[in-house]
Amino acid sequence: MKIIIPMAGRGSRLRPHTLTVPKPLIPIGGKPIVQRLAEDITKLSDEKVEEIAFIIGDFGAEVEAQLLGIAEKLGAKGTIYHQEEPLGTAHAIWMAEQSLSGPVVVAFADTLFRANFHLDMNSDGVVWVKKVEDPSAFGVVKLDAYGVIEDFVEKPKEFVSDLAIIGIYFFKDGQNLREEIKYIMDNEIQGNGGEYQLTDALENMRAKGKKFTLGPVDEWMDCGNKAATVDTNGKILGFEKEEFANVPKSAQISNSLIIPPCFIGENVVIENSKIGPYVSLGNGTKVVNSNIDNCLIQEKCVIDHGNLTGSMIGNHAQYFGVSRNISLGDYSVLDFKNKD
The missing domain is CATH 2.160.10.10 (Hexapeptide repeat proteins)
Known part of the structure; x- marks a missing residue:
C-alpha cells in the first residue's frame, strides 16, 4: 500500500508560524503534524506501507530530507513530488501520478484523527467523514436511503449533508483515481475558484459504478489556525499519555x-x-x-x-x-x- 500526502499549501491561516516553517512540520506533542499523520495511518492499517509520497511546494532540501527520514523510520520508501501552482486538491494529487497505482491512501496533511481505519477491500474506496455544524466550508457526502454514498459535493452553498470529508481516503486501485483526475483536467472540469477538485473526480467514479463506503471518525483534529492547533496539541497529549x-x-x-x-x-x-x-x-x-x-x-x-x-x-x-x-x-x- 502507498500513502500520498499533499502538503504544498501555504498555511496562511496559521501565520506567523508558517512564514518560516511549512504547516505540516509544525510540531504537535513534539512531532511534526505530517509525521503523526503518517504514523497513525501506518499503525492503524492492516496493509504494509511500501511508499509514502509527499507533495510539497518549494520547501528546500532540508525539509525534503526530513520528510524522507519520516518515511524511512516507518519502513517505507519516501518520494518527493512538487506542486508549483495551487490548482486544487485533484491537481495536487495528480503531481504524484507515478505513485497512483495499487492500494492507495490519500491523506491531506492539515488534520489528525482518531478513527476505525479498516480498509474495506470489498469496495472501491473508503471516505472518512465527520458530522459538522457548518458543512458549507467542506466537501461533503450525500447518502441515499440505504446509507450508500450517492453524491460528493464541494463546499455546498445550500444544505446537502452535514457529513464532512475530513481529507483521508482509501482507493483499492489508485489507477482508477489517476484516470479520473486526468479526465477532469484534460476536459478542464473546474469547481469552486477555478480549481480541480477531488470531489469531482470522486463523483465521476461513483457515477461510473465505483462503490465507496464510509469510514467513521471518532475525533477529527484540525490544525488550520492558531486556536485549533493549540487545541489539537492538547488533545494529542491527552490521547497519548x-x-x-x-x-x-x-x-x-x-x-x-x-x-x-x-x-x-x-x-x-x-x-x-x-x-x-x-x-x-x-x-x-x-x-x-x-x-x-x-x-x-x-x-x-x-x-x-x-x-x-x-x-x-x-x-x-x-x-x-x-x-x-x-x-x-x-x-x-x-x-x-x-x-x-
Missing part, C-alpha cells in the same frame, strides 16, 4: 511543578514555574518564573515571567512579560519588562 509520561534526563527542572500530560523536549530548562496541563515545550526551551497551561511552545524559546494559556510560540522566540494569550512567531521578541 504514555508517550509523554517521562521527562528526558537532559531536562533541568528546579523548584517547579509539571502537571501532566505535557511534552518536555530535550535540554529544556524549567525554573520556579508551573507547567501544565496540556503544554508542549520544544527542545532547548527555557522557562523561568512562569505559569503556563494549554500552550504550544516550540524549540529554543525563552519564557520569563509568562502567565500564558491558549498560546502558541514559535522557534527561537523570546517572551518577557505579563498575562496574555499570544501567538508569537519564530525569532520574535516580546518584552513587557523592559519598556525603554
Whole structure:
C-alpha cells in the first residue's frame, strides 16, 4: 500500500508560524503534524506501507530530507513530488501520478484523527467523514436511503449533508483515481475558484459504478489556525499519555511543578514555574518564573515571567512579560519588562 500526502499549501491561516516553517512540520506533542499523520495511518492499517509520497511546494532540501527520514523510520520508501501552482486538491494529487497505482491512501496533511481505519477491500474506496455544524466550508457526502454514498459535493452553498470529508481516503486501485483526475483536467472540469477538485473526480467514479463506503471518525483534529492547533496539541497529549509520561534526563527542572500530560523536549530548562496541563515545550526551551497551561511552545524559546494559556510560540522566540494569550512567531521578541 502507498500513502500520498499533499502538503504544498501555504498555511496562511496559521501565520506567523508558517512564514518560516511549512504547516505540516509544525510540531504537535513534539512531532511534526505530517509525521503523526503518517504514523497513525501506518499503525492503524492492516496493509504494509511500501511508499509514502509527499507533495510539497518549494520547501528546500532540508525539509525534503526530513520528510524522507519520516518515511524511512516507518519502513517505507519516501518520494518527493512538487506542486508549483495551487490548482486544487485533484491537481495536487495528480503531481504524484507515478505513485497512483495499487492500494492507495490519500491523506491531506492539515488534520489528525482518531478513527476505525479498516480498509474495506470489498469496495472501491473508503471516505472518512465527520458530522459538522457548518458543512458549507467542506466537501461533503450525500447518502441515499440505504446509507450508500450517492453524491460528493464541494463546499455546498445550500444544505446537502452535514457529513464532512475530513481529507483521508482509501482507493483499492489508485489507477482508477489517476484516470479520473486526468479526465477532469484534460476536459478542464473546474469547481469552486477555478480549481480541480477531488470531489469531482470522486463523483465521476461513483457515477461510473465505483462503490465507496464510509469510514467513521471518532475525533477529527484540525490544525488550520492558531486556536485549533493549540487545541489539537492538547488533545494529542491527552490521547497519548504514555508517550509523554517521562521527562528526558537532559531536562533541568528546579523548584517547579509539571502537571501532566505535557511534552518536555530535550535540554529544556524549567525554573520556579508551573507547567501544565496540556503544554508542549520544544527542545532547548527555557522557562523561568512562569505559569503556563494549554500552550504550544516550540524549540529554543525563552519564557520569563509568562502567565500564558491558549498560546502558541514559535522557534527561537523570546517572551518577557505579563498575562496574555499570544501567538508569537519564530525569532520574535516580546518584552513587557523592559519598556525603554
